Structure formats: structure tokens, C-alpha cells
Amino acid sequence: MAEGELGTRFQRRFLAARQLPSFPWPELEQNLRTSPDSSLLVDILHKHESTAAEPLDELYDMLADILNEEESTRCYKNYLLPTGEPVTLSESVAIISGGTTGLVTWDAALHLAEWAIENSAVFSNRTVLELGSGIGFTGIAICKTCKPKTYIFSDYHHCVLKQLTENICLNGFVLEPGTTQHIQKESQGQEAEATHYQNPKLIVAELDWGSVTEKQLLDLQPDVIIAADVVYDPEIILVLIGMLQKLSTSRADRKPPEVYIAFTIRNPDTYHLFQAELEKAGIRWQITPAHSNTVFLCDMQPNVTILQLFI
Known part of the structure; x- marks a missing residue:
């Protein structure tokens, strides 16, 4: 070597x-x-x-x-993009923190980012909605490499939204005014330097899948919808599919968005349930071809699948 x-x-x-x-x-x-x-x-x-x-x-x-x-509850990690530029994230040191698993970066998010970088035309100059953004790795990587027109990060847990906001600013981006309420001091210090990435319009949205209405989704108007590691519980699967059905009719021109869901197959029964519920809802799906670059995953190759859904 x-x-x-x-x-x-x-x-x-x-x-x-x-x-x-x-x-x-x-x-x-x-x-x-x-x-x-x-x-x-x-x-x-x-x-x-x-x-x-x-x-x-x-x-x-x-x-x-x-x-x-001195026990610390978080650390800073840097994931190098193919350009050599980093995605810098403040992450929890524990898998479960603050009552949520959303404060760490999961393998499916890394795989989805690698696939996006290899298929940047899917995102270029388009409005992207990410469901369950967590602390922001996939979205930040896409914004730095794929040149979307608008990128909408979304999640529901208040701790996740706060950390997500900090990480977006930490990477030199400026959010649209009024999209978030809390930015930690260290992120504010980065804002003066945040001049390089001004092309994408960045939004952080608090999105509750169970209660969101078609009228609320109409304001988002996504061309592309992505999500990573959101298929892990039967109840969540049903709520997710219900929201995708609402999104299918939320565009003014009635043209449905492209949808890509990445997840690690930990329990085959959950994976098969997701496929079965998609079929019940009349949503077709196909497995996307495996990407060739392994920029972020050096130590292991988890059982991650990316499905394209046709809503």
C-alpha cells in the first residue's frame, strides 16, 4: 500500500x-x-x-x-468530501441522548450522501426536502457538493433541531431568517465567515409527520424527497407512508416529487413490512443501483439499501 x-x-x-x-x-x-x-x-x-x-x-x-x-456529552467529527473539504459536525458521544437517537450520524446517512455525490444531477438546481435530518450530515454534504436550489432540513425533536441548526452554521451556511429560534454561541461566531455557500436557500423546518396537513406541505413544494434511517419501527412506517401520500398531492403542478429512502436492514421483518405497506398504499418502489464510491465508510459495509419510491 x-x-x-x-x-x-x-x-x-x-x-x-x-x-x-x-x-x-x-x-x-x-x-x-x-x-x-x-x-x-x-x-x-x-x-x-x-x-x-x-x-x-x-x-x-x-x-x-x-x-x-471531565466527561463530555459530545464531540466534533470531520468527514472529508471527495474535494478534501470537511463536513464538520457536533455529535453526541452516546447513541441515545436527550431521549432521542437523532444526535449521532448513522450509516445510512453516510451511504445516502455517497450516492447523492455520485448522482448530483438529481439534486442540482432543485428543491430538496429531507425527512428526519438528524444533525445534518447528509444535507450538508449535498449542499456542499450537489448545488441544490433550496434545501429543507426537517426533524421534530427540539434537541435535534437545535444541534442541526448549529451544525449547518458551523459549516459556513446561513439559514433563511426566521427558520430557527436557537443558535448556540459558537455557531454565531461562524456566521461572519459564512460567505462561501450562499447559493442554496437553506431552511430548517419542524415537521411532525403524524399531524402535518396537506396545506402545510403545499408551502414546501419539493422536487426531491430524501430520508435516511427512518424505517425502523412499524408505527413510524405507517406515519411515514401517510405523509408521503400527502406529499404526492401537495405540489401545485401535481407532479409528484422523486423520493429516495436509505436504511440499514437490521430486521428483515421490518424491511418486508415497509415493502408490504408501500404496496397497500399503491406506492411502487425499486432498489437503486449500488454506488461505487466509499468516501465515508472505510471500516465496514453495513447492509444499507436505498429505495426509490414512486408516489
């Missing part, structure tokens, strides 16, 4: 705050052993191997001491 490629793999994992065991340590050791200019580093490796401790034990101990001194 070329040193540059190996270095990039370390860089991406470091910036995305991946766990240390996921780093390509064996490849690094092999590279150092075979490189004629790495005698010093090889000697260091040998010294570690001569002790009873694993090479990373000391580092883990240091990290544990730091965590014990």
Missing part, C-alpha cells in the same frame, strides 16, 4: 473520531518494516513489543484519565 493512501486512511479515521482499533495499524507496521527509511520507527515498535503491554495500552490509559477528569 502506498504511504500516501495509508496516511489518508489514518487521516479520515482521526478526523471522524473513529475508535482507535479501527485504524489500519497492521498495514502501518508492515509499511514501516519494509521501508528503508523507517528504522527508528521499527525500533520503537520492537520496544513496545518487548513489554507485556499491547502497543496501544498506554494511549488508552491516557485517554481514560482524560475522560475521567
